[in-house]
Amino acid sequence: MIRVILPPNLRTLAHLEDEVALELNGTLTQRSLLDAVEAKYPMLCGTMRDHVTQVRRPMVRFFACGEDLSHESPDAPLPDAVANGAEPFMIIGAIAGG
Amino acid sequence: MSSVRILVGTKKGAFVLTSDGARKRWKVSGPHFAGWEIYHMKGSPVDPERIYASQTSAWFGQIIQRSEDGGKTWNPPGTKPEDLMGSDGMPKGESNMFVYDASPETGKPLMTHQWYDGTQHPWEFKRVWHLEPSLHDPDHVYAGVEDAALFQSKDGGKSWHELAGLRGNDTGPKWQPGAGGMCLHTILLDPNNPERISIAISAAGAFRTDDGGTTWKPINRGLHSQYIPDPNAEVGHCVHRIAMHPSRPNTLFMQKHWDVMRSDDSGASWHEVSGNLPSDFGFPIDVHAHEPETIYVVPIKSDSEHYPPSGRLRVYRSRTGGNDWEALTKGLPQRNCYVNVLRDAMSVDALDPCGVYFGTTGGQVYASVNAGDQWKAIVRDLPAVLSVEAQTLP
Numbered sequence: 001m002i003r004v005i006l007p008p009n010l011r012t013l014a015h016l017e018d019e020v021a022l023e024l025n026g027t028l029t030q031r032s033l034l035d036a037v038e039a040k041y042p043m044l045c046g047t048m049r050d051h052v053t054q055v056r057r058p059m060v061r062f063f064a065c066g067e068d069l070s071h072e073s074p075d076a077p078l079p080d081a082v083a084n085g086a087e088p089f090m091i092i093g094a095i096a097g098g
Numbered sequence: 099m100s101s102v103r104i105l106v107g108t109k110k111g112a113f114v115l116t117s118d119g120a121r122k123r124w125k126v127s128g129p130h131f132a133g134w135e136i137y138h139m140k141g142s143p144v145d146p147e148r149i150y151a152s153q154t155s156a157w158f159g160q161i162i163q164r165s166e167d168g169g170k171t172w173n174p175p176g177t178k179p180e181d182l183m184g185s186d187g188m189p190k191g192e193s194n195m196f197v198y199d200a201s202p203e204t205g206k207p208l209m210t211h212q213w214y215d216g217t218q219h220p221w222e223f224k225r226v227w228h229l230e231p232s233l234h235d236p237d238h239v240y241a242g243v244e245d246a247a248l249f250q251s252k253d254g255g256k257s258w259h260e261l262a263g264l265r266g267n268d269t270g271p272k273w274q275p276g277a278g279g280m281c282l283h284t285i286l287l288d289p290n291n292p293e294r295i296s297i298a299i300s301a302a303g304a305f306r307t308d309d310g311g312t313t314w315k316p317i318n319r320g321l322h323s324q325y326i327p328d329p330n331a332e333v334g335h336c337v338h339r340i341a342m343h344p345s346r347p348n349t350l351f352m353q354k355h356w357d358v359m360r361s362d363d364s365g366a367s368w369h370e371v372s373g374n375l376p377s378d379f380g381f382p383i384d385v386h387a388h389e390p391e392t393i394y395v396v397p398i399k400s401d402s403e404h405y406p407p408s409g410r411l412r413v414y415r416s417r418t419g420g421n422d423w424e425a426l427t428k429g430l431p432q433r434n435c436y437v438n439v440l441r442d443a444m445s446v447d448a449l450d451p452c453g454v455y456f457g458t459t460g461g462q463v464y465a466s467v468n469a470g471d472q473w474k475a476i477v478r479d480l481p482a483v484l485s486v487e488a489q490t491l492p
Contacts, residue, residue, distance in 0.1 A: 047158040
């Protein structure tokens with residue numbers, strides 16, 4: 001089972017108190033993972049990626065296994081530890097402002 | 099017995115304040131959407147239990163929320179399963195989608211506007227500043243957005259479409275952002291003429307359509323702004339707010355960056371009515387529910403000092419449609435007060451006597467149940483207040 005941790009503001013929006021759990025087949029990528037999150041919680045459309053271009057929003061970051069994956073290709077395979085649920089895929093609101 | 103509901107948008111969530119018609123004891127619910135900026139909430143005049151809210155974040159973008167029970171529960175519009183998925187099985191999530199109409203059939207090219215440094219800058223959607231439900235249909239609602247444009251939804255907020263004729267007005271390249279951004283913040287619907295809509299943009303000015311939004315024209319004649327290259331320009335004025343009494347839709351009152359203005363010909367011409375105000379800089383302006391010549395403003399010291407003159411929070415009321423103003427101070431702090439009152443943060447109810455409400459950047463929401471003669475804080479310690487809307491309920 002794939003585990004996704006949303007930032008608090010998006011958990012509020014999706015009425016979630018815990019991680020998102022996903023069951024996905026095939027190669028796991030940022031794109032397939034985010035597509036699945038949005039399919040399960042459509043109110044999140046546009047909050048992580050631009051509605052039209054599907055490009056990551058500037059102040060949203062993606063982390064997993066201690067690495068910043070924000071600048072990886074959305075179609076690059078995610079680490080096995082994310083695909084098998086050993087590690088969560090973390091979506092984080094960038095620390096910005098004061 | 100009638101009751102009143104006050105919808106308060108703040109920097110960190112929404113609050114709903116309710117009272118019976120006496121307006122002495124208030125219940126406060128919230129924060130709804132905790133942690134999010136709520137730029138504006140407004141109920142449908144046709145169905146007051148239906149409320150639209152603009153929820154926004156620099157991190158996560160724009161969300162539209164809708165309540166069907168007077169603000170107790172909320173959902174993004176279109177949460178029925180059949181609304182959620184497109185034919186390809188992917189989620190539509192259209193209720194959050196504001197895309198400028200650049201199509202050859204109905205849209206206008208996505209051109210540029212003037213940037214802070216005088217160069218041209220492309221239009222970029224940032225957020226919804228103001229939601230204005232239709233006077234006739236609870237599923238029809240307008241949204242004023244930054245960068246300035248007007249959108250509408252005719253399906254209860256599930257999907258949004260731009261009225262591109264406004265942005266396509268040939269003055270667009272001269273529009274410029276104010277300090278808060280290039281926002282469309284005022285939408286006035288004419289109760290006598292459903293084809294007529296007046297809007298205002300900081301810093302472009304006021305515009306009007308007489309054909310339901312297809313074509314627009316600037317209505318800024320008589321405005322004088324010393325801070326722009328041509329003080330009498332057709333566009334470029336920083337209009338902060340316009341108000342209208344529904345019984346006299348041809349009379350408009352404007353709080354401009356500096357100057358309080360009045361028009362008696364639907365904006366075709368304006369004249370100044372600042373009169374004896376201690377400062378004619380400010381943000382909100384509103385009209386008494388039963389007296390079309392009674393108007394309210396909150397003077398602010400200057401464009402660089404966004405707080406009341408002399409640290410005294412005073413609402414000013416004119417019973418003559420401007421020029422002659424009286425300070426309303428009872429119950430308001432008269433020393434060491436350095437809050438601001440933002441453009442969408444004042445509203446009136448329709449009870450008699452008229453209730454007047456406003457919120458401050460210090461988190462207070464003040465109410466007067468006697469048309470401004472005396473004031474009392476309903477709440478004092480909310481996050482900075484962005485908007486206040488009063489609903490009068492049967």
